[in-house]
Amino acid sequence: MGEDNKKGHLIEAPEEKAYLIGLNLSRGETAEEETQRSLEELAELVEACGGQTLGGTYQNRPAPDPSTYIGRGKLEEASREAESLGCTTLVFDDELSGSQMRNIQEVSKLKVLDRTSVILDIFANRAQSKEGKLQVELAQYEYRLSRVQLINESMDRLGGG
Numbered sequence: 001m002g003e004d005n006k007k008g009h010l011i012e013a014p015e016e017k018a019y020l021i022g023l024n025l026s027r028g029e030t031a032e033e034e035t036q037r038s039l040e041e042l043a044e045l046v047e048a049c050g051g052q053t054l055g056g057t058y059q060n061r062p063a064p065d066p067s068t069y070i071g072r073g074k075l076e077e078a079s080r081e082a083e084s085l086g087c088t089t090l091v092f093d094d095e096l097s098g099s100q101m102r103n104i105q106e107v108s109k110l111k112v113l114d115r116t117s118v119i120l121d122i123f124a125n126r127a128q129s130k131e132g133k134l135q136v137e138l139a140q141y142e143y144r145l146s147r148v149q150l151i152n153e154s155m156d157r158l159g160g161g
Contacts, residue, residue: 018046019082019110020056022093023070025063032060035093042093042115049121054085058093067103069096079108089113 020042024035035058043053057078059070068075069092082090089111090104096114104112124137 016051016089017085017087018043018051018053018089018091018113019078019085019087020046020053020091020093021070021078022056022058023064024058024060032058038093042091042118045115045118045122046091049118051089051091053091054087055081057081064094067100068107069094069100069104072107075104075107079110082108082110091115091118 020039022035022039022042024031026034039056039058043056046053057074059074061071065071070078078090087110090108090113092104092112092114094114095116096104096112101112101114
């Protein structure tokens with residue numbers, strides 16, 4: 001996959017060591033079990049595109065934190081744990097905005113992916129035909145473009161004329 005990585009793949013073969021992060025927004029007896037199952041599924045997705053999951057955690061919150069998804073304190077704790085395990089990537093079990101990705105990367109100093117980018121990477125790895133590969137590549141570019149546009153919007157709010 002090393003050569004294919006130049007085509008836009010996000011997860012590189014065995015060197016990529018992932019730490020999974022989820023968010024439990026629900027309350028009740030089965031809420032935490034559902035969050036755990038979702039993280040287990042995410043671990044399988046990471047494995048399907050050649051990564052290795054070394055650990056993970058989740059945060060109980062009533063709503064996602066607008067800037068770091070799980071809150072700065074939990075993010076710092078998860079980043080330290082990921083580094084101690086030798087992880088190179090944080091993989092979030094939800095779709096992140098461009099500003100969230102940027103903020104998380106600034107705090108953690110690690111590569112940041114979300115569930116959607118992992119799924120797109122699986123499609124990229126498995127595309128056989130030239131048309132299929134082009135469709136997946138287009139989907140990846142459209143996904144990344146939406147993240148860049150969100151970052152630009154947040155930068156516009158900083159002022160300037």
